[in-house]
Amino acid sequence: MATTSGQSPAKSPASSPRQTTPAPAVEAATSTTTTSDGPQAGTTITTTTTTTTTAAATAAASTAQPTTGGATTISTTSTPALVSAETAATSATTSTTPAIQGTAQTDVLPASHWAQVPQVQQEDDFDDDVDSAYGDDNASSTASLSASILEYRTVHGRTYHSERGNAQSWNPNDAQHDESMDILHHVSTLMQDGKITMAHIDDSVQKVLDVACGTGIWAIDFADQYPHAEVIGVDISPSQPQWIPPNLKFEIDDITMPWTYEPNSFDYIHARWLIGAIPSWYTLFSEVFRALKPGGIFESKESSAIIQSDDGTVPYGSALDQWGRVFAEAGKKFGRTFRPVEENIQIKAMEAAGFVDIKVYNMKTTLGPWAADPKHKEIGQYARLALEQDVEGFIMYMWTTVLGWTREEITVYAAHLRRELRSPNYHAYYPQRVVVGRKP
Numbered sequence: 219m220a221t222t223s224g225q226s227p228a229k230s231p232a233s234s235p236r237q238t239t240p241a242p243a244v245e246a247a248t249s250t251t252t253t254s255d256g257p258q259a260g261t262t263i264t265t266t267t268t269t270t271t272t273a274a275a276t277a278a279a280s281t282a283q284p285t286t287g288g289a290t291t292i293s294t295t296s297t298p299a300l301v302s303a304e305t306a307a308t309s310a311t312t313s314t315t316p317a318i319q320g321t322a323q324t325d326v327l328p329a330s331h332w333a334q335v336p337q338v339q340q341e342d343d344f345d346d347d348v349d350s351a352y353g354d355d356n357a358s359s360t361a362s363l364s365a366s367i368l369e370y371r372t373v374h375g376r377t378y379h380s381e382r383g384n385a386q387s388w389n390p391n392d393a394q395h396d397e398s399m400d401i402l403h404h405v406s407t408l409m410q411d412g413k414i415t416m417a418h419i420d421d422s423v424q425k426v427l428d429v430a431c432g433t434g435i436w437a438i439d440f441a442d443q444y445p446h447a448e449v450i451g452v453d454i455s456p457s458q459p460q461w462i463p464p465n466l467k468f469e470i471d472d473i474t475m476p477w478t479y480e481p482n483s484f485d486y487i488h489a490r491w492l493i494g495a496i497p498s499w500y501t502l503f504s505e506v507f508r509a510l511k512p513g514g515i516f517e518s519k520e521s522s523a524i525i526q527s528d529d530g531t532v533p534y535g536s537a538l539d540q541w542g543r544v545f546a547e548a549g550k551k552f553g554r555t556f557r558p559v560e561e562n563i564q565i566k567a568m569e570a571a572g573f574v575d576i577k578v579y580n581m582k583t584t585l586g587p588w589a590a591d592p593k594h595k596e597i598g599q600y601a602r603l604a605l606e607q608d609v610e611g612f613i614m615y616m617w618t619t620v621l622g623w624t625r626e627e628i629t630v631y632a633a634h635l636r637r638e639l640r641s642p643n644y645h646a647y648y649p650q651r652v653v654v655g656r657k658p
Contacts, residue, residue, distance in 0.1 A: 220625060221282075221452050225262065229530075232284060233470055234299070235633075237532070238485070241451075245654070246427075248281075248536045252419075253531055260290055281290060287626050289631070292565065292576045292577070292578060293576075293577055293578065293594055294577075295577075295578070295579050295580065296580040297580060297581050299349070299472070299528040300528050300582055300589050300591070300594060301528075301589070301590050301591070302529070302589060302590060302645045303536045304586045306515060307493060307623035308405045309517070312563075319587075320346065321497075325543075326540065326543045326544055326546075326547050326581055327535065327540055327543075327629070329617075329621075329623040329627040330624075330627070332537070332631045332634055333627070333630050337646065338631045348619070353414055357495075362491070365387055368560075369434065372525065380495065381572075383617060384415055384418065385392070389612070389615075390608075390611045390614070394607075394608055395608050395612075396432075396433045396457055396607040396609060396614075397613040398604045398605070398607060398611065399432050399435075400433055400435050400606045401603055402451050402601070403433075403435045403436060403439075403489075404600055405583060405597055405600045405604065406490075406519070406650075407439075408581060408593070408596060408597050408600065409581050409583065409597060409650070412437050412441055414443070414575070414653055415440070415488065415517060415633055416517060416519075416531050416579055416652045416653045417486065417517045417629050418469070418515075419444070419515065421444070421446070422445075422483075422485075423444055423447050423448065423485045424448065424485050424549060425448045425450075425460075425483060425484050425485050425486075426440060426444070426448070426449045426450070426454070426484065426485065426486045426487070426496075427449075427450050427452065427479070427484045427486075427488070427489060427509065428440070428449065428451040428452075428487075428488045428489075428540055429452060429473055429488065430450030430452070430453055430454075430473055430489060430490070430491070430492055430495065431452060431453045431458065432457060432491075433457050433458060433459075434451050434453075434457070434458035434459060434462070434466075434468060436451075436468060436488065436490065437449055437450075437451035437458075437463055437466055437468075438487070440517055441462070441463040441465050441466035442463055444465075445463065445465055445484075446465070447575055448465055448467060448612075449463075449466045449467075450467055450468075450469060451466065451467075451468045452467070452468070452469045452471050452472070453468070453470065453471075454470065454472055454473075454474060455470075456468070466626075472500065473502065473632075474495075474496060474497055474501075477505045477508070477509060479509045480509075480642055481508050481509065482508075482509075482510070482511045482512065483509055483511065484510050484511060485510075485515070485516055486512055486515045486516075486517070487506050487512050487514070487515075487516050487517070487518050488512055489506070489516075489517070489518050489519070489544045490518075490519040490520075491501075491519065491520065492554075492558075493520055493521055493523065493556055493558055494521065494523075494545070494552065494554050494555070494556045495554060496554055496555075497554055498564075499558070499563045499564075499566075499567040500567045500571070501569050503516075503518075503567040503568055503571040503573075504570075504571045505570070507571040507572055507573065510657040511657070512658065513656065513658075514656070514657045515654065516568070516654070516655050516656075516657070517652065517654045518564045518568070518652070518653045518654075518655070519650065519651070519652045519653075520558045520559055520563075520564055520650065520651055521559070521583070521648060521649070521650045522533055522542065522557070522559040522560060522648050522649040522650065522651075523541065523542040523545040523556045523559075523648070524542035524548065524557075524559075524560065524648060524649070525538045525539065525541050525585065525646050525647070526646070526647065526648070527644070527645045527647065528645070528647075529645055530644060531644050531645045531646070532645070532646050533547035535560075535591070536636075536638060536644070537631060537634040537635040537638050538585075538635065538639075538644055538646050539604040539640050540631075541635070542556075544613075544617060544621070545613075545616065546568060546573055547621065548620045549616075549622050550614040551620050551621070552616065558651075559649055559650070559651045562651040564651060565578060565653055568653055571654030572657070572658070573656060573657060574655065574656055574658050575655065575656045576653060576654070576655045577653070577654045577655075578653050579651065579652040579653075579654075580649065580650075580651050580652065581649070581650045581651070581652070582647045582648075582649060582650075583601050583645040583647055583648050583649070584598035584599060584601060584646070584647045585596050585598055585602050585605065585639060585644075585648070586598045586599070586602045586639060586640070586642070586644070586645075586646065587599045587602075587640055588644075588645050589645075590616045594631050596627070602639050602640075606636055606639050609632040609635055609636060610629070610632055613628060613631075613632075614628060624655060631658075
């Protein structure tokens, strides 16, 4: 499979300064930055950190008006700093991971490091109330590729999409990992206050495409909520269930190759969690733009691989800290970035494709029930469950096949990560970003 990236954008964005939609009248802190690279070079993004609810942000998105003269309106809503339930007792020194001597703070620690780190913790530090039940629903889909593309490969006992073709997936397609992804879908809806989309979609929507639909759970929910709409879910692996709404169908296809959908055929296209899977985001977003009807909506949701904290409780050298660093290194060798949020790829590629009225929603996904806010506490419980029950599945392919870790090194690292996930001393989260744009 090809792993080259860096294809040039199909379309250059307008050079005129970007206007910013005013934020709702709430308490907010605003900062302005000017980009210096990529399609956004020389333009200004105003980011508003506010306690505005996602529902309010969605309402603001629905009232935005088209801009003129090629300018693109971008409004950004972010989650404020998260506070733990034990803030007064928190300090960055509570971590049980030893300090790393003689290592630059930006380095990726070698796989052999984890065998040398003690795994001693007090039992009281852990929360063992974690359900590790796995689902076993796998079924066929409507195939649009040759039969050979459906062959699976096995890496250390986990099954993955075949290496044939261009769409090489680093996520397993077995029942254990599917269960984790379905839990993450629940996390996503919790973060969005029960909504499955941040876009303003009314009842007039007729044709919808879910790109890289995975287990199909988002497409199923959308088809249930919009029974009059024709919904198509497309993915390279047939991991979707057999019993689905009558207005939904699944197709097997490689979204990294030229699309076969008719131009101007969809009202709404949804794509989620393509991190580490796309050789050229600019090419993909151009395909989305072409397939949308004029006035159609594109929504892209991506996660960061960087696990961090707002209070210094995820120190350098911890297993949580190294998670994103190792994935970033693997992505460089893989030719498919694991830094779509940090590199603002969604915004840049959406602008380059020609989308307007772009709305950006920055969110924080807590890991563990440490947050004082009840909503983030619940999110943390489910997000930790999704990660903890299949740590090996998330990292096995990239860290062994791409970086050369052994299975034993994976097992040792996973044990360290699970201990940190269960410890109340780490107030960890990872960022997610939703970007919504409209085709003029």
